[in-house]
Amino acid sequence: MPSNEFDLIAQYFAPLSAQEPGARNLKDDAAVLDIKPGHQIVTTMDTVISGVHFLPSDPPESIAAKVMGVNLSDLASMGADPYVYTLSAALPAGIEAAWLKRFAETLSKIQKKYNFTLVGGDTVVTPGPLALTINALGTVPTEQSLSRIGAEVGDVIFVSGRIGDGALGLQVLQNNLTVSDKNERQRFIDKYQSPIPRLRLGKELRGIATSAIDISDGLLQDLSHICKVSNVGATIELSDIPVSSVVREKKDLIELAISGGDDYELLFTVSAELANNISEIGLKSNVNCSIIGQVTKGNDIIIVKDGIVQETIAKRGYNHFNT
């Protein structure tokens, strides 16, 4: 590791700021940025800690992908375009230059993919585990951002992609689950380690979705967030939730799939009139979107399987504070 903070920033992080003159090559106390007229800024912050949000054995590439992915996913759920970010890296004293190099290279790749630029942050040595915090800034045309608030009775509930793959990936990595199909196994691991933010989809849903959230805490819990703040209930059909064949075949995995978190898919609601547009929007956004239920009156989430009520719940899912 470089012997001082300034060399470390100059070597690994300053090159990541080159696209944005307002970053001042990371040589100033802060970055100074222009906002396009007619746009609002969207700001979100997420922290990932070794041993909590990723495994200590995860390679730097997937740790970089995770911290970028979870923050970009929040921008996606708001319908925002990525703009710039600041990064706080709390590094254990022994971290190696090779680790930093690989970490920064992955940040660079993701930046290019999503047109997202590092403009500042902080680098500190921590006596604790590796911890990374990103504050992501996005932009959105004024008044066009998405929100968790706005689901209305009668709206159709959609999810993008497949649900549960991330939770299964964690189980595979922890040797709690064996998946014989090697491609599928890798897909689960990739989903856990390198979430794909549904930015294109979020953008296409501006003016279409009545509410949206990214699934980080688990489908049920994130649906309950939408229901709570929109003051509605929901009915979801288990058989319609898009899951891998591994989940279809092992019945005890469905609970994990819908409660487990780490999907980073979008869960959103659309009026019945506009629901037909979603398959085309999914095609444009390169992700399949599935109808999984309907917004109802009340505050309960009713889980149905093949039309038969399985469970009625008020609140569910992964709770960071009980694990």
Place this chain on the structure above:
Amino acid sequence: MPSNEFDLIAQYFAPLSAQEPGARNLKDDAAVLDIKPGHQIVTTMDTVISGVHFLPSDPPESIAAKVMGVNLSDLASMGADPYVYTLSAALPAGIEAAWLKRFAETLSKIQKKYNFTLVGGDTVVTPGPLALTINALGTVPTEQSLSRIGAEVGDVIFVSGRIGDGALGLQVLQNNLTVSDKNERQRFIDKYQSPIPRLRLGKELRGIATSAIDISDGLLQDLSHICKVSNVGATIELSDIPVSSVVREKKDLIELAISGGDDYELLFTVSAELANNISEIGLKSNVNCSIIGQVTKGNDIIIVKDGIVQETIAKRGYNHFNT
């Protein structure tokens, strides 16, 4: 501590967002904000970790003041007006509700003082030490932000307030230094625990200062940052550096005062023509500003005492990575 993250946010943090409708009561994935026309945004991020940036024995009031102060100080050094912030709180599992209450109350007081509002963030349980990260957003009229870059040969070098009080406060708290004057002793501790961001001064220096930085790493190191990025040298007169009588009386403390860090005063340069304006600006900003030297050619910082050269240095000060 509340049993889940959502209750904790609702109870302690959501009330801090009440002034800003775009914070959506912290119920959404992100905040959505308007930027005044003719303004740029300024973004900066600083992390403080227990045992590194503050003492594990520090009360929640001073920890809140520290993380707010260091970030607001960065906005001050850019000449920005505080706008909003996001906060990542990585809390050890056993943290108590009473601690959180006192912490949030101090955030609230500082918010009111500086017209600064919480709009989002993240709350996680960490197996490591308490760690807090703030991303501060400020605004500045377009093209009027201050910068470390811009000091010119012949400019006069100023500092605000007194230098070294924060470093002395740390020594007092660590029982390495005895200060008999109780008021002075408390002043040192307050300076270490609760830095005062020089926001009014930073704002008044728009269009006046050719360069500015806040002193976090120590006067000499921060001066060397300005010199490096502005491609100039400096001469400073030790006798002109405003220090407490404790430092004046004990000669070995001057080294600590100018290298120690944690001042969070502003160090800035002004052309000789405009230097006369600074005493009035200091009065307006409620902080004394002292001339401590001059910008020179070359890259060296020359330290003079009563006109006699003491030392010539290329780079100096506190290095986060060597402690």
